[in-house]
Amino acid sequence: MSVLPEPSGRVVVTGVGAVTPLGTGVDVFWPKVIAGESGIRRIQQMENLELYSCQIAGEIPDFEPSDWVDKKDARRMDPFLLYAIAAATMALQDANVTLTDELKDEFGVLIGSGIGGLKSMYEQTKFIHDLKPDRVSPFFVPYMIADMASGLVSIMNDLRGPNHAIVSACSTGANAIGDAYEIIKRGDARMMIAGGSEAPVNPIGVAGFCACRAMTSRNDEPTRASRPFDRDRDGFVMGEGAGTLVLEDRDHALARGAKIYCEIVGYGFSADAYHITSPHPEGRGAAKSMNMALRKAGIEPTAIDYINAHGTSTPVGDPMEIEAVKKVFGEHAYKLAVSSTKSMHGHTLGAAGAIESLICILAMRDGIMPPTINLENQDTDLGINHVPNVAQKRELNYVLNNSFGFGGHNVSLIMTKG
């Protein structure tokens, strides 16, 4: 029986998987991100759309549940679980690892969701309104709770290491990757599947975010509606999907000759301690999170080449983030680049931090920074390079991903070439 190498305290990424409004699978969606395509359309899966102030979203095109689970589960699982299972399955295949009994004991799962099975909640609650509580499905609770993506991915692959979920709204995916990184770093697991999944495009989800006045009402121009950092932005566009990474102890990955995408070196997280939905106006929590990630990575701010911004296209959030970037990076803020790919795939809430970390990793691999599309009149400091509309080639050695969430959560992850 082989013996696993001792934990090295260093963590690399050896597999990636994604379900996004620009397609399922990294090979499908990444070329579209680089090409600056929009995945935003008029909502397909809801009726009576005229009742909603926001009628557009990033839904998953051509997603077939039975490609990933049996027909029985395809019918009854909440879409947030189906997306998570699909992304995790792809990431695990990409990692190309032999799951020995010994490794399964050291392999954990941490896939969060900002909300969980909201569509199931919406559909099953109807039985209560109809005074038929005994018609609520026995699968409602297990397939609604936000930890079940981690549970199912563990059950399906017999992964018996650390297992739980994180709920931190729109910073969930980044928190999950950061916490999974620290689980491996401290030696509690050799490998982790980590990320986030979300399926909020249903009547109660859309109505709820509309009520927060957080979403765009540019319904007549779906592909132009998500426009971070642009003067005419008017709120975010909701997206669905999941992103997962396979994280691995570096020595374990080297010993098995794994393909290494990058090393995770810094994880910062903080709270604004200010308001439930509005970011702190001076971005103090965001700055703290970026500073913590830099300190833990042991690098100077000047080392960062590219930031994938939280940049949701809201009037308040975008300028706050750039102020925080300027505070942390000083003059270097004008040398690095900060783009928001939410301009293309929308805001996938709890999946955002994971999908966008994955984008950072591919950007570094290919030496190309994805654009912020729909940036026609830059509303932030004009000296900041938001990679407007067209991807830019650049050798990237260190990249940073920001994710912020309702509740005042802030997360920053730093990755470098492995």
Added chain:
Amino acid sequence: MSTDIFERVKKVTVEELDVKAEEVVTEASFTEDLGADSLDVVELVMAFEDEFGIEIPDEEVGEIKTVGNAVDYISKKVAG
């Protein structure tokens, strides 16, 4: 045993448990032969209730272990 009821039980079972029609024979146990877990059984019973317009009280669910049990139980209920 009613052929009509058997065919309808078979149809519901195939849909709910995602099994092949030829597996749904009178002697087949839902849990041991047709792969149902405890939650599947709850959902299956609800589907029988919908299909036949009957109520199956929780304390009587235990009588329904096989396809044949279901057909017999439903036949009695429908007749009653």
